[in-house]
Amino acid sequence: MATPTSTTASVKSATETMQERTRAFENDRESRVAAKVSVRELDFFYGRAQALHKISLDVGSQIVMAFIGPSGCGKSTFLRTLNRMNDTIPGTRVEGSVQIDGQDIYAPGTDVVELRRRVGMVFQKSNPFPKSIFDNVAYGLRINKLTSSKTELSDRVEEALTNAALWPEVKDRLKASALSLSGGQQQRLCIARALAVRPEVILMDEPASALDPIATQKIEELIVELKRQYTIVIVTHNMQQAARVSDETAFFWLGKLVEVNSTEQMFTNPNEKLTEDYITGRFG
């Protein structure tokens, strides 16, 4: 702002600064509108401990973004702020903004139930309900009343299981308990369950970390396949996995976002020294 004592030159420069800021703000707003998920200045606290510091990040539509970083760096916590899953933990607090399609999900009056239907989640450890395979996939459809007939329900279940590459393995035993499936199948069932409600964004929290290499490979192929329809954010400890499945990668360290870049750039020529040190295995 210009003060009464300022010279003409400084007034001009101040005006320019303001114009620049406005332009930057508008560019920023455009990028935020274009982005599926847009986060600005996000701080997160567990009680008094601050777990995330001023995170700003955009995730484009129909891409896979991977979050990498050492254990405890806040990447899972950050992932869980995107569908307000941290709300379920007492004593947590969020500052800053998270927009999905331009809507602030932390605005008062936000329907968290509707948000979580739009932003699905797959967890580190598969967590099927102790129900049949069919009922697991149908659960989200039923509680959200997304289907109007039994035929539609079973069609949607089949569609979800097919998209999760599980249909051929389970089509003859939909009534069997979900707990009778193998670990890898259970995780794909959880993905099918998340897909069934047709979310716009899917958050995956180390979805393959408890699986053997073959099951992991299946999940990775699935992620690449799902990218056509969904925006996917995946947390992974496995850098090869990040390199294989993602288009963009974000590197977290000690609750801060160090670098976001295209995955190719990130793994060949990162901007930050810290990123390079982590990726080349010098720490972490």
Add this chain to the structure above:
Amino acid sequence: MRNLQPNAPTPAAAQGASARSWNWRRTLAPTGNTGDTVFRSILFACAFILLLIVIIMIGAMAVNSLPSLRAFGFGFLTSQEWNPIAGKFGALPFIYGTILSSLLALFISVPLSLGIAIFLVEQAPRALARPVGFLVELLAAIPSVVYGLWGIFVLAPALRETVEPSLARWFGWLPFFQGNITGIGLFTGGIILAIMITPIITAVVRDVLAAVPVSQREAAFALGATKWETTRVVLTNGAAGIAGAIILGLGRAIGETMAVTMVIGNRAQISASLFEPSYTIASVLANEFTEATGELYLSALIELGLILFLVTFTVNGVARLLVWSVAHRAGGSSVGRAG
């Protein structure tokens, strides 16, 4: 992840296992150290004494109830007549009173207990859940005679003046709510039992719900489930344990003596009306063992005791098994908050 695979047996251990013969020397002295052997023997004796007591109890009751068993046979369970002077003994009124008062107690207590437990685990802030949970446990520890006194002087008059007349007025067309309103009877007995078993059921259900993995709740929330829908998922997960908790409460209600004796009226009769006095197995034992003069009278009471013992033993056993099954299925819980 749990590793369920046992340690691979060494060849020597495999040979020993193939013999399959129990060797007391190996059980008591696995290390060959004298001190350890003495220590183990003492502990073994302590555990064995408990088993011995149970066996002696069942044996003594079975032997002493023989005269009654011989005299009445199976008819003991179906006869309604309890006439010590004529030497006629039938257990049906006591069985009826026990079952009905316990079912009435469950009818009132189960919804209440589930509500409290769900509130404590799923809804209440921690600052409230702790003290309320503590209070629930304290309630379970109040001596039953205190509940009985309160039942006689507070609950029975209150029911006689307010609840029972209203029930008779609005639901008097049902046989359960007809007859004399005295405040002393099956209805009051059922309610005092309900109050006594609510803390027990609540405490166990709370533990069962708390044992349901967080990952199950997160799975439901992540699919757009409301708090209520998520709670239903948790209840489904804990169903066996909740059933166990209810059966545990039933076991307590069946065996409860003092408080019920003080308010149920103690009359050996079978009446459809809940307002009428009734009698339970535990109450008749407490009331009549001192005046049981004849051998047959005493033997009939002991047979009642045997029935009560076996029923509560079975009921509690089933309940523990159900609760245990939930706690162990939930063993592989994960919070999924790493990274």
